[in-house]
Amino acid sequence: MIDLYTWKTSNGRKASIMLEEIGLPYTVHPIPIGQDVQFTPEYIAINPNSKIPAIVDQDGPGGKPYTVIESGAILMYLAEKSGKLMPSEMAARYEVIQWLMFQMGGVGPIFGQVHHFERAAKEDIPYGKKRYGTECRRLYGVMDKRLEGRGFFANEQYSIADIAVLPWVARHEWQLVDLNDYPNVKRWYDSLMARPAVQKGMEIPADA
Numbered sequence: 325m326i327d328l329y330t331w332k333t334s335n336g337r338k339a340s341i342m343l344e345e346i347g348l349p350y351t352v353h354p355i356p357i358g359q360d361v362q363f364t365p366e367y368i369a370i371n372p373n374s375k376i377p378a379i380v381d382q383d384g385p386g387g388k389p390y391t392v393i394e395s396g397a398i399l400m401y402l403a404e405k406s407g408k409l410m411p412s413e414m415a416a417r418y419e420v421i422q423w424l425m426f427q428m429g430g431v432g433p434i435f436g437q438v439h440h441f442e443r444a445a446k447e448d449i450p451y452g453k454k455r456y457g458t459e460c461r462r463l464y465g466v467m468d469k470r471l472e473g474r475g476f477f478a479n480e481q482y483s484i485a486d487i488a489v490l491p492w493v494a495r496h497e498w499q500l501v502d503l504n505d506y507p508n509v510k511r512w513y514d515s516l517m518a519r520p521a522v523q524k525g526m527e528i529p530a531d532a
């Protein structure tokens with residue numbers, strides 16, 4: 325059994341989509357970050373960085389409980405544990421890792437800043453909107469090129485790289501992005517959103 329500590333955000337949903345895809349049983353522990361639950365001593369004991377998501381695998385390596393923080397590391401851990409959504413052959417595996425890192429180092433931080441300046445900032449800061457909005461659209465352009473003639477980010481296989489990017493693209497309206505401007509991203513997005521596991525993972529945490 326896996327304990328998932330999460331909230332209704334793009335990073336949180338990467339973990340819940342993955343858990344739905346691989347079919348491992350898990351218990352959801354909602355961490356409402358707007359109420360600062362991530363800063364409680366109980367949660368800091370799980371994630372010293374006070375961010376969601378985190379998982380505790382009660383049946384971790386050596387049969388002992390094992391905690392994983394950082395959504396990219398969680399995806400890699402669950403892929404290795406389940407033997408799914410990450411190829412074992414080296415070149416194919418590094419295709420997945422490259423695009424996973426592209427999401428972790430680029431899409432996540434930049435789109436997160438767009439969300440902040442467009443939706444959360446208490447004052448209007450045109451410089452922040454322009455800087456992060458421009459980079460966000462550039463990243464959509466990179467993704468559109470990558471997905472030209474490809475079904476998925478890495479190889480011809482659905483992988484944790486796709487799962488990492490998807491919940492961020494799901495917020496394209498927050499980013500003031502029209503997916504019709506990026507037809508390859510749109511095709512990829514529509515095909516993934518049709519997957520029952522993705523639909524279920526995108527609803528976690530439910531009723532919170």
Ligand SMILES: N[C@@H](CCC(=O)N[C@@H](CS)C(=O)NCC(=O)O)C(=O)O
Binds near residue numbers: 334362375395396
């Ligand atoms: N690099 C981290 C980022 C996690 C992250 O930023 N989580 C946000 C929600 S999407 C959070 O917990 N925010 C709470 C806070 O900043 O206080 C990961 O990928 O897991």
